Amino acid sequence: MQITILGGGGFLGRKLAHRLAADGALDGQAITGLTLFDLAAPAPVEAPFAVRCLGGNIADAEAAKAAVPPGTDVVVHLAAVVSAQAEADFDLGLTVNLHGTLAVLQACRALPKPPRVVFTSSVASFSGGQEARLEDDARQMPGNSYGAEKAAAELLLQDASRRGMLDAVSLRLPTVIIRPGRPNKAASSFVSAILREPLLGLETELPVPEEFALWICSPRRAVDWFLHAMAMDTAPLGLDRGINPPGRSATVGKMLSALEAVAGPEARARVKPVPDAAIEAIVGTWPASFTAERARRLHGFSEQESLEEIVEAFIADDLAATRAERGL
Amino acid sequence: MQITILGGGGFLGRKLAHRLAADGALDGQAITGLTLFDLAAPAPVEAPFAVRCLGGNIADAEAAKAAVPPGTDVVVHLAAVVSAQAEADFDLGLTVNLHGTLAVLQACRALPKPPRVVFTSSVASFSGGQEARLEDDARQMPGNSYGAEKAAAELLLQDASRRGMLDAVSLRLPTVIIRPGRPNKAASSFVSAILREPLLGLETELPVPEEFALWICSPRRAVDWFLHAMAMDTAPLGLDRGINPPGRSATVGKMLSALEAVAGPEARARVKPVPDAAIEAIVGTWPASFTAERARRLHGFSEQESLEEIVEAFIADDLAATRAERGL
Numbered sequence: 001m002q003i004t005i006l007g008g009g010g011f012l013g014r015k016l017a018h019r020l021a022a023d024g025a026l027d028g029q030a031i032t033g034l035t036l037f038d039l040a041a042p043a044p045v046e047a048p049f050a051v052r053c054l055g056g057n058i059a060d061a062e063a064a065k066a067a068v069p070p071g072t073d074v075v076v077h078l079a080a081v082v083s084a085q086a087e088a089d090f091d092l093g094l095t096v097n098l099h100g101t102l103a104v105l106q107a108c109r110a111l112p113k114p115p116r117v118v119f120t121s122s123v124a125s126f127s128g129g130q131e132a133r134l135e136d137d138a139r140q141m142p143g144n145s146y147g148a149e150k151a152a153a154e155l156l157l158q159d160a161s162r163r164g165m166l167d168a169v170s171l172r173l174p175t176v177i178i179r180p181g182r183p184n185k186a187a188s189s190f191v192s193a194i195l196r197e198p199l200l201g202l203e204t205e206l207p208v209p210e211e212f213a214l215w216i217c218s219p220r221r222a223v224d225w226f227l228h229a230m231a232m233d234t235a236p237l238g239l240d241r242g243i244n245p246p247g248r249s250a251t252v253g254k255m256l257s258a259l260e261a262v263a264g265p266e267a268r269a270r271v272k273p274v275p276d277a278a279i280e281a282i283v284g285t286w287p288a289s290f291t292a293e294r295a296r297r298l299h300g301f302s303e304q305e306s307l308e309e310i311v312e313a314f315i316a317d318d319l320a321a322t323r324a325e326r327g328l
Numbered sequence: 329m330q331i332t333i334l335g336g337g338g339f340l341g342r343k344l345a346h347r348l349a350a351d352g353a354l355d356g357q358a359i360t361g362l363t364l365f366d367l368a369a370p371a372p373v374e375a376p377f378a379v380r381c382l383g384g385n386i387a388d389a390e391a392a393k394a395a396v397p398p399g400t401d402v403v404v405h406l407a408a409v410v411s412a413q414a415e416a417d418f419d420l421g422l423t424v425n426l427h428g429t430l431a432v433l434q435a436c437r438a439l440p441k442p443p444r445v446v447f448t449s450s451v452a453s454f455s456g457g458q459e460a461r462l463e464d465d466a467r468q469m470p471g472n473s474y475g476a477e478k479a480a481a482e483l484l485l486q487d488a489s490r491r492g493m494l495d496a497v498s499l500r501l502p503t504v505i506i507r508p509g510r511p512n513k514a515a516s517s518f519v520s521a522i523l524r525e526p527l528l529g530l531e532t533e534l535p536v537p538e539e540f541a542l543w544i545c546s547p548r549r550a551v552d553w554f555l556h557a558m559a560m561d562t563a564p565l566g567l568d569r570g571i572n573p574p575g576r577s578a579t580v581g582k583m584l585s586a587l588e589a590v591a592g593p594e595a596r597a598r599v600k601p602v603p604d605a606a607i608e609a610i611v612g613t614w615p616a617s618f619t620a621e622r623a624r625r626l627h628g629f630s631e632q633e634s635l636e637e638i639v640e641a642f643i644a645d646d647l648a649a650t651r652a653e654r655g656l
Contacts, residue, residue: 090491090493094430094484098484102422127567137467138467139465139466139467139468140467140483141567141568142483142486142487143490143567144487145487145491148483148484148486148487149484149487151483152480152481152483152484153480155468155470155476155479155480155483156422156426156476156477156480158470158476159470159472159473159476159477162471163418163473165418239455239469239471240469
């Protein structure tokens, strides 16, 4: 089995690559090769199979083809320009998030056997805001360019699946916490920062009120979802290739309480409220909750851990590396 | 007021151009110029204002810019590859229906003042089939490439509207009957043909059962809707720029009864049942009905005439020209 991770240099891409390397197989089939593709060629991952590392622009047809060579069975497409950046630079977001996905579609279509494509869409492709609890048939009505590009790309991958050009599963990922490393350009960057920075002994700003709720998931669970989506039977999905996986609706206050439970009141005290209307304008349109019935009951996507476990998992999996990366 | 009609050489584009020429004004404002753009430069229309006729590929950035010159107030975007053709040629559909609309978006965005863009989306962007009666918040789940491209383009125009780059209204047009001229490559071509061909004295084939229902509208009403969408206040639309206008749900049998009422049993007898699974596979996924409450109550889109009036309107407006065009 040959696998490609587009965005393989990113946080989730690397976690998935390490997991594949540790497992050596997917759904009982031995992995024979892994391609990691990102803007800059990702660092290799030690694995019991060949690992190819490529750098390039995913919106470039030749680069996309090189990343998805003949024999590719599964493509995990994580390459994206994130929400605040796509909002700040419309053309860049359109190029990477829409045209990049079209380049992936064309590269997959050129393969002799249609590959599984796991596409990372986003909660940001929906509206509804704080009061929302969206059903599985909820309409995608994005209030930001990133979400619009993701929803449009989903439609095109869904159509390509119907036509048998590829076999897509689009996971509308919740806000993933706790992201390691540094703050990034996602509007939701603060949701990780308010937990990560205090654990690093650093102060950080909270741009929304403590009662603000978000639909979140853990990195461990996101990786589990990818593995499930990479191997699941897609026949029961029918035309509808979009999955709202079972995240968790949590207020910022609950997250900070989990931080305090694990790391003490001094950790929580490092979070300073500094309202930011621009950030709240973006994340405030995202729905705070989904029923996620289809993913749970029909398709076997796994549930979230508790918020405390999510904080503990970050300490176990990512704190040391983040300290090292940031010279702390 | 300067207006551009993309797809200005097509059936609805020409009807709209003639109506604008006859009115000389839109919503009380004098029209000062009209650009008609199509693959081949459309024939000019006699009008009390300047009419420019351009030919080109709408997916070409320079062609799109030329079609939407500075000073353009309203763009009506009808240029498209229709359903059966987009199904037969995936790349052509993607180029015209998606990339073409993106070229229009970029051309509009380059204007000093964001123009109104009336985008013709389609009932084909929905699923649901014969049993469906879709609410206004129904999710677009296209079962054909044409519909997927239209729905994706809607998302991008909606986002561009939110960003103030343009001011879009996307009309999800029902199947328009009765189209003049010849059968075309739309999967729904037969819906017009079963009424038009008998009125021309010709036999024609009915690929679906008589109890098959479609969501239809008349050309006169489609033009009225365009005029309304070209001038309406878009503020009440908010984020949601998609309009399901008030078409009519009608079975093929009812349409044939209307034909018989107007033109006699000998006209109806010219329609021969010849089931076509490929056609039914496409049109069978389209919803047969919409509530269209938002368009009716909130936004003042006009209602359909009776089926008999639609047949009579074709005789009055288009029969002689169709005869002449086809040498009958």
